[in-house]
Structures are given as structure tokens and as C-alpha cells.
Amino acid sequence: MAGGIKKFVVGSFDDEAVLFPAVKKVRKAGYKIHDVYTPFPVHGLDHALGLRETSLHTAGFIYAVTGTTTALSFMSWVFTKDWPLNIGGKPHFALPAWIPITFELTVLFSAVGMVLTFCYLCQLSPFVKKHHFHPRATDDLFVMAIECTDKTNDAELQSFLESAGAKEINVQVAETGWWIGRYDREQKLYREEKGY
């Protein structure tokens, strides 16, 4: 749940063309980028940040196979073991007739499983609240949050970001995880005296 309270230098960019070189520079300079928040999926940004590929699709495949097996094994069990029905003398194990349902369950398991996994991995759920570094990160700003360590010189980092093209720069102390909360209320998880 709580990811911990950390200090961040936050730079907001208004153009992804400026953002890409800035990401490169910041990483080269040895700073640790906590995350970049963008209003839309910026292609290649995940690579620029050095993120590994997601394996969500692999999970999707596993769910799909689960669906296929569930459907086939269940129908076989019902029609050959549990209650074999004689339908016009046709075989009990009527594989061709089960293809539609098998296919539907494959898709259903895969889709539902993937969406749930996606929500779990990204910690998405109703009543989940997270720290937002900039309200315009969902509108038109590309917001880069750089994690500060004990050794980080804030002032230096801020001017470095400015030279890299950031339009707005500030320092924020924030909770990195998520908590149960509502967006119409100001809620802080940590007490002021805790440090920062």
C-alpha cells in the first residue's frame, strides 16, 4: 500500500519533442527518474526511460489457455461422465459442437483476466487515490518526477531541468504508493512532523 514518502524534483514539459532529449540528459547525468506522467501514450518513452517490456500479454495467453481447458474439460465431463445425453444417437464427445463455447470462454477468460491483472499491476480501482505531481499531467503537460536522495543537490537539479527545457519546476514531498481516498477531499497520509 504505502510506498513511502520521498522528495521529488518535478519538471513539466509541454512538448514531447523536448521531453525525449531531456529524459536522455537526466538519465545520463545519473539522476533517478521516478516516473514520467503523460496525457497520452508517448511511444518510445518506455524505452527511453529504460523500462522493460510488459509481460501483460503473456498473462493474457495463460488466462486464454485456462479458458480453453476449463470449457473443454467441463463440457467433456458433463456430456461423457456426469449426465450423458443421447441426442439423436450422436457421439457424447461432440468436439466440433463445443468449439463455439470453447472459443468464447477462451476470449472471456483472457479479457477478464488481463483487465484484472492490468488493474492490479497499475493499482487501479475505485476509491484508490495517488499523489498527482501536476493536475495538467492528464491534459497537456509531460511531468517528469526525479527522486531526490541525500546527495542530490535540489537547486542544481532544478537549473539542470530548466536547461533541458522544462517549463515548470518545483520540489514536492510525496507519498509514492496508493491509499484509499476520495478525490473531492484533501487527504494526506503522512504527518507534517515526519521530516521534510
Next chain:
Amino acid sequence: MSLLKYESQLREPLVDGNKNYHQVTEDIIKPIESKPTRLWYIGFYISVLLLLFGVYSVYREVTYGIGQWNLNKSIGWGWDITNFVWWVGIGHAGTLISAILLLFRQGWRTGVNRAAEAMTIFAVMCAGQFPIWHMGRVWMAFFVLPYPNSRGPLWVNFNSPLLWDVFAISTYFTVSLLFWYSGLIPDLATVRDRAKTKLRKLLYGIASFGWTGSTKHWQRHESLSLVLAGLSTPLVLSVHTIVSFDFATSVIPGWHTTIFPPYFVAGAIFSGFAMVQTLLIIVRKVMGLQDYITLGHIEAMNKVIVLTGSIVGCAYLTELFIAWYGQNPYEWYVFSQNRANPFTPYGWSYWLMMFCNVVSPQLFWSRKLRRNIAVTFFMSIIVNIGMWYERFVIIVTSVYRDFLPSSWSTYYSPTVWEIGFYLGTFGLFFTCFFLFAKYFPVIAVAEIKSILKTSGENYKAKMTSIEKSDAEKFYIEEVENAH
């Protein structure tokens, strides 16, 4: 983004006007934040009235039984199943736009996918009503589910196309809903972050699931969308295939044919696109979204209409030919008499269908007519009428003259409650659609932003001059920046 993708200057811009990212947000989210217009209220109340009429019609049917409808001994499926197939078909365009066009990398889908997906969900909701209430004893509806019961357990018949339908429609609804909502989450977060009132912050805060726009989340979101599109593509084809199996696996002349699956799928896409046109032509006008749903979008959809309409026409003719060529006298009688003979009781419906679905869409070979909004709107209505008649023709003309000529004479026409039920689903559909248009972003904001710099009018204009002045430098810069 713009640096990674380059779009030919010959292509028409997908977003007109001088737009930047913020302007896109403003344009699309403004209608959610302002009070609905008078037109919205009028439309909404009419829809609710229709819905109430539908609820009353269904109430009559449940209380007094299926006899409230004019179904009879040979016509066991009439308006109800016609409407079911019609609504399911309409839903297909949404999935086609959001899934198949995503896989085909069609940029223009971004302007219309959100509304089309919403249409899919509402249309499937409407479709589902018909088989459910047609059960008569609707309180037994859960018998279609394979659950461990105290009757044996007596399981459902997994070999029956009607059960396949249960699985197909419910899977289709679930997957479409998940696909639509996962796409909505980032846009709802945009609405949340702009919200001024407490209530709006609360509700959109709940609805947006705490979305931040983190790069890792976007990466997973992209992967999710792509796989869901990959799953939805065969799914959408399977759904109407299975709906057509309801007919094709029977031994009724006129139904027992192998052409049904592809023919139904093409027809579904055809009617779905017509409905998308009807809705979006109104939406773009009422909400002032002409810059996002451009003439180019309308033209692209009209191209799909002329293509699928012609596939459907081809299927009609093939079916007719095979009925003759197959030398089955019963099959040929259905086609030559019940359908193609205009002097039989339902002959007119066959020719109406032919005219609406096959002849009239041919207008769209003309670019001028494809880009004419009035013509498109009119045609979209014609196509939907035609596609309704297609299902009517398939169902009713195949069964009204059954194997026993003495039971032929019955002329089937719907009762007011049967019509009321149909109108009620219109009420349901439009009530949902009006609420959607008011409270949700009708265009995928994030997706429009992601194509803005490649396909926006102002950005394209800028690119043209750079491209022309120094092509080599342009290329190097683009490629350098991309990596």
C-alpha cells in the same frame, strides 16, 4: 510521437483547425462540464418516454404471456428475433472500429471509436432483451446457465446453437465493456483533474480508478488495448457467426445454408456503420465536434458501407443462385415464391431489402455523395431499415409457409405491444446514449492527442514546408530524434 511516425502530406488531416493538446481537452470535455442544451433534454425525455412504453409493453407480455404478441404456430420467431439480430448486428461496427481498425493501424478510428464502442454496448444490451423476454417465463431465465442445480444436476445442452448464443452474447458484452472502459479510464482522469465541483471530483475520481498517466501504466495500457483488440476481432466475427448458426444449423428451408456466417457478419458491419453514421452526424453537430469527426471520417465510413453493402448484395445473389442450383424444391420454393415473388404476402419485404441494402449504397461510389452529410444521414436510415428487413425476410418468409399448407394462410403482423417492445429498446438505447454523451468524453481524448502531431491540420501544414525545403535534413532529424 510525431517524431516516430510520419504521415504522408497527401492524406487528409484527421483533426481540423489550429489545435494543441490543451485545446483538444477543452473541445471534447467542455460539453461534460456545461449544462446540457435544450435539444439534449428534449431528446433525453423522448427516449425515456419510449423506454417507459417499452417497459409497459414487456410488463404486458410477462403478465399475460407471449400471446400478447402476434406470433403463431408457424411463425414462432417474428419481430422479437428480428429485432434481436438487428440490434446485435448494429453493435458490430463499434468493435470493428475499435478492434479491427486498431489492428490495421487506421488513424481515423480515433475520432469515432469511443462513441461507436458505446453504441456497441448499448446495442447489445437492447439485443439481449429480446431472447430473454421471448422466453415467456422469464423468471426461469437463469436455466440457461450451466450451474450445479438440484435437478440432477441437469446441465444445459452444450451442443445447441441457442446456448452458444448465450455464451457468445454475454462474452461479447463483457469484453466490449472492458475494452470500452479500459479506454475510458485515462479520459475520465482528465475530466477528474479539471473538475471544479466537489461532486464531479468525487464521481470522476471513483470512475477514473486513480489513473495518473505513469509511463509504465501507459505501456501496459497499450499492451492491454492491443491484446483486447486481437481478442475482439475474432470475437466479433464469432458472435454474428453464432447468431447465424441459430438459423443455419436448423433444417428449415431458407435457413439451412452455409453462407450465413460470412453473410451475417458483413451485414452486421454494414448496419452497424449506418447506425454509427446516424449517431455521429447528430453528435458532431450538436456538440460542435466537426473538427474531430471530419468529412474525412464520414467518407471513410461510407466506404465501409459501400464495401459491406456490396458483400451483402453478393451474398443475396449467391443464396438465390444456390437455392435454384441446389435443386431442393423446398429451398427453391422459399426463394422463388416466399421471397422473390412480389405478389406473395411478404414478397415486398424482400424487394425492399434488396433496394435498401444493395442498390442504394451504390450511391457511395461517388466521392461527392460520400462527403455529403445530408445524403449520408438519409442513407444511414435507409440502410438500417433495409437491414431490419433483411432479418425479417430471413426469419418470417422462411417460416410463414411451413411444411403443412393448411397452416399457411396466417398473415403475421405485430401487435402494439410487440411494436412497443421494439420502440422500448430504442428508448433504452437512446437514453443510454444521451447519458453517455453528457457524462463521458464522446471522443477518445488521449488517442486524439496521440495522433494530433501526425494528423492534425496545423501540424501537417508545418511539416509540409520543412519537408519540401530540405527533405534530407527532415529525414535525418526525424530518425535521429526517434531513437
